[in-house]
Structure formats: C-alpha cells, structure tokens
Amino acid sequence: xxxxxxTLSFILAISVFFALNTKFGSIPPIGxxxxxxxxxxxxxxxxxxxxxxxxxxxxxxxxxxxxSELIPHVFAQNDLDLYRAQGYITAKHRLWxxxxxxxxxxxxxxxxxxxxxxxxxxxxxxRGMDYGAEQTVIKMSKDKENLALVNAYADGVNSYINQLVxxxxxxxxxxxxxxxxxxxxxxxxxxxxxxxxxxxxxxxxIENTNALRLFGKERFDLLYPDFFDITDPIIPKETDWxxxxxxxxxxxxxxxxxxxxxxxxxxxDPNYGSNNxxxxxxxxxxxxxxxxxxxxxxxxxxxxxxxxxxxxxxxxAFGATLPGALAVISGFNKNIAWGExxxxxxxxxxYKIEFNEDRTKxxxxxxxxxxxxRVEEIKIKGMPSYKDSVLYTHHGxxxxxxxxxxxxxxxxxxxxxxxxxxxxGQRLFTELNKAKNYDQYVAALKYWVAPAQNIVFASTKGDIxxxxxxxxxxxxxxxxxxxxDGSKSENDWxxxxxQQFNAHTKNPERGFVSSANQHxxxxxxxxxxxxxxxxxxxxxxxxxxFSSKEKFSVQDFKDLQNNNYNLKAAELxxxxxxxxxxxxQTAAEKEIYKIAKKWQYNNDMEEVGxxxxxxxxxxxxDMVWDEFDVKAxxxxxxxxxxxxxxLKNKGDDSFMDILKTKEKETAKDLFKLSFSKxxxxxxxxxxxxxxxxxxxxxxxxxxxxxxxxxxxSRFDIPIGGGKNIVNATSENWGPSWRMIVEMTSPxxxxxxxPGGQSGNPGSKYYDNFxxxxxxxxxxxxxxxxxxxxxxxxxxxxILTPSN
Numbered sequence: 001x002x003x004x005x006x007t008l009s010f011i012l013a014i015s016v017f018f019a020l021n022t023k024f025g026s027i028p029p030i031g032x033x034x035x036x037x038x039x040x041x042x043x044x045x046x047x048x049x050x051x052x053x054x055x056x057x058x059x060x061x062x063x064x065x066x067x068s069e070l071i072p073h074v075f076a077q078n079d080l081d082l083y084r085a086q087g088y089i090t091a092k093h094r095l096w097x098x099x100x101x102x103x104x105x106x107x108x109x110x111x112x113x114x115x116x117x118x119x120x121x122x123x124x125x126x127r128g129m130d131y132g133a134e135q136t137v138i139k140m141s142k143d144k145e146n147l148a149l150v151n152a153y154a155d156g157v158n159s160y161i162n163q164l165v166x167x168x169x170x171x172x173x174x175x176x177x178x179x180x181x182x183x184x185x186x187x188x189x190x191x192x193x194x195x196x197x198x199x200x201x202x203x204x205x206i207e208n209t210n211a212l213r214l215f216g217k218e219r220f221d222l223l224y225p226d227f228f229d230i231t232d233p234i235i236p237k238e239t240d241w242x243x244x245x246x247x248x249x250x251x252x253x254x255x256x257x258x259x260x261x262x263x264x265x266x267x268x269d270p271n272y273g274s275n276n277x278x279x280x281x282x283x284x285x286x287x288x289x290x291x292x293x294x295x296x297x298x299x300x301x302x303x304x305x306x307x308x309x310x311x312x313x314x315x316x317a318f319g320a321t322l323p324g325a326l327a328v329i330s331g332f333n334k335n336i337a338w339g340e341x342x343x344x345x346x347x348x349x350x351y352k353i354e355f356n357e358d359r360t361k362x363x364x365x366x367x368x369x370x371x372x373x374r375v376e377e378i379k380i381k382g383m384p385s386y387k388d389s390v391l392y393t394h395h396g397x398x399x400x401x402x403x404x405x406x407x408x409x410x411x412x413x414x415x416x417x418x419x420x421x422x423x424x425g426q427r428l429f430t431e432l433n434k435a436k437n438y439d440q441y442v443a444a445l446k447y448w449v450a451p452a453q454n455i456v457f458a459s460t461k462g463d464i465x466x467x468x469x470x471x472x473x474x475x476x477x478x479x480x481x482x483x484x485d486g487s488k489s490e491n492d493w494x495x496x497x498x499q500q501f502n503a504h505t506k507n508p509e510r511g512f513v514s515s516a517n518q519h520x521x522x523x524x525x526x527x528x529x530x531x532x533x534x535x536x537x538x539x540x541x542x543x544x545x546f547s548s549k550e551k552f553s554v555q556d557f558k559d560l561q562n563n564n565y566n567l568k569a570a571e572l573x574x575x576x577x578x579x580x581x582x583x584x585q586t587a588a589e590k591e592i593y594k595i596a597k598k599w600q601y602n603n604d605m606e607e608v609g610x611x612x613x614x615x616x617x618x619x620x621x622d623m624v625w626d627e628f629d630v631k632a633x634x635x636x637x638x639x640x641x642x643x644x645x646x647l648k649n650k651g652d653d654s655f656m657d658i659l660k661t662k663e664k665e666t667a668k669d670l671f672k673l674s675f676s677k678x679x680x681x682x683x684x685x686x687x688x689x690x691x692x693x694x695x696x697x698x699x700x701x702x703x704x705x706x707x708x709x710x711x712x713s714r715f716d717i718p719i720g721g722g723k724n725i726v727n728a729t730s731e732n733w734g735p736s737w738r739m740i741v742e743m744t745s746p747x748x749x750x751x752x753x754p755g756g757q758s759g760n761p762g763s764k765y766y767d768n769f770x771x772x773x774x775x776x777x778x779x780x781x782x783x784x785x786x787x788x789x790x791x792x793x794x795x796x797x798i799l800t801p802s803n
Contacts (some may be wrong), residue, residue, distance in 0.1 A: 047093060047758060047765070049795030055159045057084055057152070058801040064089060066795045067782050070757035070765040073309040075787040079430075080152045082312050083326050085799055087156025087183070090306060090323050094759040095160065096170035097302040098323040099180055100705055102187045105194035106130045110380040112176050118378065118386060123265050125376040126390050126404055128397040129193050132420045136189035139422035146427045150185045153326050157183035171761060172706065188426065191324035196419045198297070200451030200470075202267045203348035204533075206413070207636040209482045213258040214630065223638040226530045227523055228645075232543050234454055234468060234515045235503045237522045244501045248527050251476040252490040257352045257483045261413070262632040263405050269733060270533055271723055272297055274341035275561070276456040277514035277542060278464040280507060285553040289743040291458035292557050293330050293339025294735040296728045299702040301713060301767060303755025305329075305737045309784060315434035318749065318783050320737045327429035330739060332749060332783075335436040336459045337741040341515045343452035343468050344534060347418040349479070349493070351395045351486030355410045362393055363487045369394070395486060396420050414486060416493065418471050423449035438463045438506065445469045446499055454515035460743045466513040467504040468520045472497045475528045497527055512546045514539070516726075536641040537567045537724040554750070557740045562776040563726040569613045570601040572644045576616070580671035592679045603727075605695035605720040614697065614722070615681050620647075620674035626659050640724070694720060700729055702754050702770060704761075712761040717754070719774040738778065746785060750778035 049066040060077040062085040067073065072089050076082035090098065103109055107124030109117035124130075140147050161180050173179055212220045278291040297304055305320040310328060319331015330339045354363045361368040372392040379385050391398040393414045399405075401412035424447050431444035441457050445467055448455075452470030457463070473479075473493040484491040503521050505513055518539035521529060545560055546552065577597060585593060592612055599609025624647070625637040637643075646653060651667030658665050658673075665673075686692050700719050704712035721727030721734065728734050734754070741749040754773045758765035772779065782792040789796055 047760070047763060048797075050797060052798045052800055054802040055084070055088055055156070055799050056802045057155050057159070058799060060801070062799040063787050064797045064799065065784065065787075065789050065793045066797070067792045068794050069307075069769075069779060071307050071309070071782070073311070073782070073784050073793075075311045075784075078312060079149060079314075082310055083149045083430075084152040084156035084159075086308065086310060086321070086326065087153035087158075088160045088799065089156075089308070090321070091157040091160040091183070093757060094302055094306055094323040095157075095180060096172040097705060097759050098157075098191070099183075099187070100172070101194050102190040102324065105190040105197070106133070107376070107378065110378055110386075112178050112381060114381045115383055118380060120266075121378045122376075122386075122388055122404065125378065125388060126397055126399045127197070127265060128390075128415065128417070128420050129190070129197065130376075131374065131392075131397065132196070132417075133186055133189035133193045135420060135422040136192065136425070137186050139424050140185060140189070140426065143424050143427065146424060146430065147185065149326060149430060150188055150426060153188065154183045154185055170759060175706075175709075188325055191322065192425055193419065195322065196451045198268050198272065198451075199342045199453075200345075200347055200417075200419060202270060202344070202533075203346065203350070204636050205348070205350040205480065205483050206261050206264055207634050209256070209258060210260055210630075210633050210635050211628075212256065212482060213260065214633075214635075215627075222646075223642060224531065225642065227519065228531070228536055228641050230536065230540070230641075231519045231522060232540050233522050234466065234513075234518060234520045234539075235505050235525075236508050236510065237524070239503075239505060239521075239524075241524060241526055244526050246474070246498055246501060249474050249476040249479070249494045251478065252488075254485060254488060254491060257485055259352060259483060260632075261400065261406065261634050264634045265399060265405075269298075271728070271730065271733060272342060273344070273517035273535055273538075273728065275514075275516045275538060275542065275726060275728075275735075276339045276341045276454065276466075277512060277546070278337075278456050278458040278466070279512045279546065279552055280464050281462045283511040283546070283550065283552055284742075285551045286742065286744075289458040289460075289462050289464055290552070290554060290557060290740065291332075291337040291339060291456060291464075291743070292561060292738075292740045293341075293456065294561055294738045295330065295340065296734055297736040298733045299700070299717075299729075299736065299754050301702050301704050301755055301761075302759035303702075303736065303753055305753050305755070306757065307751065307753070307781075309782075310433065311784070311787075316783075316785070317433040318781055319739065319751070320753070325429070326426055327433045329429055330737060331433075332741045332747045333433060333435070334460075334746045336432075336441060336457060337743060337747060337749075338432055338441065338458075339456050339739060341454045341456075342517055343454050343470060343515075343520060344517055345452040345468075345470060345472060345520070346480045346530060347450060347452060347470065347472065349395075349416045349473075350483045351393070351414045351416065351491065352483055353393055353395075353398055353412045353414050353486045355412065357410070359391065359410070364394075365487070365489050393486065395492070413483065418450040418452075418473075421449050421471060423447070423471075425449055437461065438465060441465070442467070454517075454520070456513060456515065458741070458743050460745050460747065462743075463507060464513050465504065465506040466515060468502055468515075470502070471499075472502065472527075477528050478530070479528065481530060501527075510547070514542050514546065516542055531639070533639055535724070536639075538726050538728065541565055541567050541726050554740055554742055558750075558776065558778060560726060561735065561738050561740070562721075564603040564720045564722075566601045566603050566610065566613065566722065566725055568640065568644070568724045569610075569617070572647065573599075573601070573613055573616075575648055576620075576671045576675075579668050580675060581668065582672075586676075586679075588683055589676060589679050592682065593675075603694060603720045603722045603725055605693065605718055607694050607720075608692055610694040610720075610722060611682060611685075611692040611697035612678070615678040616675055619677045619681070620670055623658060623670050623674050624655060627655060694722075698722065698729075699731060700734070700774075701732060702767070703732060714767050714770055717770060717774050735773075738773070740778065746783060749781040749783060751781050752778050
C-alpha cells in the first residue's frame, strides 16, 4: 500500500508540473507564467536609464539622455549609428508591440493565438499584406543608402533581442508562451503595410455596386453625390489649376458589373482621420509660423506612438515615431515641422475575373492570361498548418473566390491597391527628418506612394504648405465607384497622376492651411476625385476658426485641438426639436426634450446633451436607412451629411418610409418615433449606470492590443469630444498624438498622447500621460540642442561599440 501511495504521489506531482507548464487552449502555462524567477513577477521593475551598454555594429559612441517622461534623446555621430540606436531603444521599451503588429499585418496571428485567428490570417493573406511588404523590400533594396539605414535599425532591434533572457521577456510573450524572433527589413515593411491598411484599406466598390443594383442610378446619385454643397476643400477653391497639362483618362464605353456579394473583408474604422493645420507669421501673434497635428487612431496600450529625439551633427529631429519604423513620423527639426492626416483617396478598385475550367488562366480582351498562384502556409499553434492558394492577376490578388466568401466556381474578384505597388516610403521620413526648407520637403514627398496623406509643413523661414501626397491613378470619370469587368483592359488603371500635379498649396493668401479628412479639392481640379466619405464637420469648424480673427497664439491652438463643438448636431437637432410633434409626449420625453432644448451643442464631458443627441441620432439613422437591411448583401448606408440634407430638404422622400409599417412616414414622423425610442434607451442606461452624462455614456477607454487583457487597459477616461468633432475622441479612438510647434529658432513644441513611453504594464511610464491628455494639458518637449544633459534629464545611457 505504501508503494501505491508513493507511486500515486509521484504521478500527481508529475501531473501538476505538466499542467502548470502546459498551455491549454487560450490559457497560458500557469507555472511558467507565475514562476518567481522567470515569470510575470520579473516584469514589475522600471526600465534602466543609466549605465553603459555594448552594441555590435556601432561605429562610434551613442549617448541617450532620458528626461522625466522616459523620452530618449539620442545623439549619434552618423546616421547608421543613429538608426541602429533607435532600433535598440525602441525594442527596449516596445518590443512585444512592434512585433505583434507585424504578425497581425502578415496574417500570422494563428502562430501565437491558435486556430481562433485563422480566418483573420486568411483574410490578411488574401488582402496581399505579406505580398505588399515583399514588394516594398524589393524597392527598398534598390536604394542602397536607405537600405543600409533600415538594416541598421533591424540590427539594433536584434542587439536588444539577443541580450534578452527569458525572465526579461515582455509580459505578453510569457502570457502567450512564445518568444521574440529576429527583426528584419521585411518587418519594417510589414509595419508600414499595417499602417497603409489602417489608413487606406477602406473602399465601397462592392457595396456601391449592390446599392446601384437595388436602387438604380438616379437614386444612387441622390444618396452618394460626388460633392456636397458646403464642401470647404483642403486646397482653397480659388486655386488655379491651369498649369496642369496632362489630361484626365477618357471614359470608355462599358457596362457595370451588377453582381451581388454577401460579405466583404474587414475594413478600417471609417472614422479614423486626423487634423492638421499651420498658420503663417502674418496670422501669428508672435510673427512665427505655428503648426499643429493630431492623428485620430485607435486608443491602444501600448500606444501607437513612441516619442524620441534623434540627432546627429547633420540633423536634429524630435517627435512621434512608430515602433518598428525609422525616424520621426510627426514632428520637427531645427528648420521645419510636419504632420499628417489621412487623405482617404480611393486607391482600391475591384475587378470581376473570369477563369478557365481549371482556374489556371483568366480572360483579358478575349485572350487567356496565366494566373499566378501564391501558396500561403498559415502556421497554427498546436495544430497542423493551413494552406491557402491565392490566385494573382495583373490587378492583384483574387480575394473572393469559391474558397473564400464567394460561391462562383469560375469567377472571382481581384483587388487592385496602391498598397501593393513597390515603394520606398520609409525614405520620406528619413529625408523629412533632415530637410531644411520647402524644396527639400517637396523632394522628400516624392518617395511616398501609400497610404495617401495630407502632409502639412511649416518652416522657421515663415513658409507654410500642404501637399496631398500619394500615388493616385489617373481615373476616367466614375472609375472605381463600382466593381469593374476585369476581362476588359480599358478598365485597368491606365496611368497615374504626375506627382507635381498632386493637389497642393504654398503660402495661401488666407494665411493658413488645414486638413481634417475633407474633400481635397473642388470640382475645378481636372482629375476625377469622387466622394468616398470625406469628413464634412471638423474641417468647417477649423476653417471657420481661422477665419474668425486676424491673429492666433499657441493657446488658441490648444483650445482648437480640444474644441468640443458638435456642428453636426447643431445643424440638425434644432430642426428636429422644432419640427417634430410634441403634443403627446410622456413625462419622461418632456424632461429629455427640455434638456435637449437648452444644450449649446458642446460635447463637454459633464453635459447630458451629447448623450441625448447620440442616442437620438443613432436610432433615427437606422430608421431612415432600413432599406439597407438586406439579407446576404454587403451594403454601406449613405454618408452623414447627405442623410441630414435629405432629412431637412426631402422629408417626404420614400426613404423616410419605415418598411415594416403600413403608414407613410415622413422625416417629421421619424423625428418623433426615434425620439421616443432614444428616451427609452437613455432611461434604461440611467437605471443601470446612475446617469447619462456624456463622459459615462461615451465611455472612452485605451485598450491593450490583446483586448482580452482588461487589467492592462484603461477604462472610463474622463474626456469629452466625439465623432465629427475637432476633439475627435470616441469610445476607443481619437487624437492619438497632439503636437503644437511654434517655428522659433530653434522651434518650441508641446506634445501629449494617451499612453506612456513604456510597453511594460508594470511600469509607471505605461499610461502616465493619459490623465493630462484627457484634461487637455500638454507637455513641453525638451528639444536639446547639444549632447549636454540639462536639468530635464534624469538619466543617461551610453551605447558603445562591442569589440
């Protein structure tokens, strides 16, 4: 018996050991995770910011000064050492984030998350993300000077990885039970593809085609006009385009493909956008040009941005960097400042492809062309790999076919996207970081292909400018609105708009430039640019602000970036309140109505008016567009501005009629019906949550990249703002980096973002900026002019060449 007990105890001990060190499904190996020597407890300590570290490949010593916000100020003697050091320092603070984003871009999440990520990975492979990154690497490799910098960055990342031991792995590696792999130029290319998808991965061709088939051309044009009557474009309307001497592609005679597709691949949040602007010295209270930028992206932890100063004897840049990419992305140097907003141009088109019997060829101009097959092997943690054969045409990958979201045996739908065009976009930023004037800024822009960006500029010489930059197909009128027939070469992209004819402005007479994702140009621009959902509210608030007085200060810039005025509500809600029938309101409805009447249309966090508007608008919008609730059909409802236009000007249109009722409703009826439902919704919310103040109703949060980790996230962030508002803070996206730069010599700058410099949830620097960001506060950016520590510096690390 004693032997039996001994054997049983031994078996139980082995079983417990095995269980604690084995990953079951999504559950981490608890033993390894909680191990006091190598597990999560080792991640509680803050980052080291002093001492000397030996790094292979350095040519000379690099000094890294850290200020009290953990911002590294990197001083190197040459560019290769600078970007090697940038790679090392970024990996030191953000390794898991930078690698996880490249896994997501490449469609490799199944390797670390298991089978639950397979459909996502298949989607990204068929989107051509990995293919696009490969094209970027090919293009970068032809630029030996820039490739050397990209390789130096990768070597710096790998120097950090090679110094790591298991106990020092970022906590997410321990939680998911895997380890970092070597960095490479392709991973930098994947990061750029990740951003390209986020900012230029949206399109409506398939949805538009379905809408055209269901509603007809006349109704489609009513719902989706190319220009709105209040368009206030990025490039001023009075711009003279007569210098453009390359004509628009002529329109061929063709027939629209009216196929129906039930489901499309995931697309970026259409609300992702940004603000940027700059004023000339003539509009500045100090006589210096001033520039501002606030990109609107997902509010994630770790933050999408990592702030650094990058300096050599030849250039000195400061600002927000992207972990995984070289140089400063939104920032300034001694001579210029720059920032970006999303241009949201239509750079994705879809083509119906006709295959032969064995799908080895496809038809173009009555001839059969060879299909290229790319076998995508998707590794799955704990399971055999999944292989997906993706067919490629001269347009690009066939995303939808009989194996993915389609049931047509001998047809598919190919995606043409500028994101697949070989590009050397990384060089834009290495060149901007050292540019000294407008001409060098313009020269740097020529490297940029995708995503299309509105890149604002200001200089210490007083120049301001804005270019809408990217590689844009020179489309015939209407090209790209709908799915095209891929068997006719006349539907191909025939050419591209020459870069010098991209819309731009320098030192406009009005004294300012600005962009907020609105329409880039008016109808006088000689190339086809159709309305794919351009923003129509933030831009008007910004432009009206800069037309409201003669001089502006840095404080004015702060106030504008934090402006909560809800122009969308102000243009519709008074009309709804005045128009709807209130004769039979309940007591609850009367109370909400009274509050709504008093609201001044500011989405301040303590107000309840914004909550009333949000609930009312969402219910109303769904009522108006119930015709779009069509089973097994991919559709996008019309844009906000056109919806409001129809409600105010065509209130008796048949679209106002609710399909499920026997009555003939008008906009006035919808106002009342939707208000009643919104009041019910709000009071249910109040019962559960105590009130419906905007700060609680909106519920802004910064979520960890692994959304299953609430302990690593920040919830209930106290901030106002909202969609279509300059302070564009919604539930989980908003101003991801606020920057203001006055072009003194050298420039003085403010910056803040909703996160912290460290990617380690155990660090005090993980989310320490969030409260100040939410309160509309800014931090002074310590722009060091020499390699001498100042009072702001709390630690210095020396990176030295290894023998």
